[in-house]
Amino acid sequence: MGPILAVGMVGRIPGVMSVSAVGRLPGLTVRRTDKVTPAETNGIGVAAARTDLLDTLSATVRSGAFLNPATGRYPVVVLGAVAADRLGVARAGGDEQVYIAGRWFTVIGVLDVTGLAPEIDRSALVGWTYATQAGFDGHPTTIYERSTDESVTSVAGVLAATVYPEHPSEVDVSRPSDALTIQLAAASAFNFLFLGLGAVALLVGAVGIANIVIISVLAARRAARLAPTEALSTV
Structure with a gap:
């Protein structure tokens, strides 16, 4: 996992236009009801997401809204397109709820297919602030950055050392x-x-x-x- 300050450090690289991140929450599952066994994951992961994630990925919301500084402090969730289909949640913004980590979360948004990040399509995204309050250590597991066309190669060359200066070989850049x-x-x-x-x-x-x-x-x-x-x- 990258350092807590990695997102800000990447944002200062010349040529980077935007940067965001998610932090995977291992061991957590999202279920349609509390009656479903926790072993039934449906291939859906739970992650803390920064509020600027959609802008960096150029992703869009199918229904409802994405996380913001206000909603990101509460037990609400935004579902990726595949996650929503597997959970049987067609739309957000009503009384739809899913069960995560022993409590109910209100579904405030459902995303369109992202294209650039298929792992987001299979994720349930909770607020970064809420996850931190619930025990998340704040370390991003995946950082997304968007750079200008002419700087893609130069940015890629310094990303690993920027994200994890002590162990750049542990950073996978794609x-x-x-x-x-x-x-x-x-x-x-x-x-x-x-x-x-x-x-x-x-x-x-x-x-x-x-x-x-x-x-x-x-x-x-x-x-x-x-x-x-x-x-x-x-x-």
């Missing part, structure tokens, strides 16, 4: 945008493939039509050549 680029490239390749197949199909169809036309013309010419002979033999 670029979700690379995965999206590969996905877009694959999608483009498939699009070109389908366009190519469509062009081949049109070509085959055109050749078939041309053959039919040619055969028809030859048959008409053959009939024209045979017609005088048939007429003479009739006489």
Whole structure:
């Protein structure tokens, strides 16, 4: 886990436009009711989230609202898109509640699919302040930063040492945008493939039509050549 001051340190790197973080809360599960066994996790993790997380991830809220300095002090939760589907919570902002760590949490928001951070889609997010009051040590487990295009490489080169100067080798730096680029490239390749197949199909169809036309013309010419002979033999 990174140092408590890591988020602020990353924010001071030249080229970084925004930075936020989540802190995983191991051992906690989120359940639809207190009647469900704690072993039924549905693959949903619980994490403390900073209030500026959505801005950094360019994520949006499907319904309800995200955590803010006021709501982040109370037992409320925002569900990722996948987490909400697995818990059967269609919308937020009403009386929907889930059960976390032995108490009920009000669902104040449901997120759209994030795209850049699929782990957020499978998470139940509680306020950073509330989690700290409940025993969270304040150390981020995942830091998200957004930098300018021209500074991506230089920022990536100093992130590990900035986040954990004593043990930079323990920091794993990844670029979700690379995965999206590969996905877009694959999608483009498939699009070109389908366009190519469509062009081949049109070509085959055109050749078939041309053959039919040619055969028809030859048959008409053959009939024209045979017609005088048939007429003479009739006489």
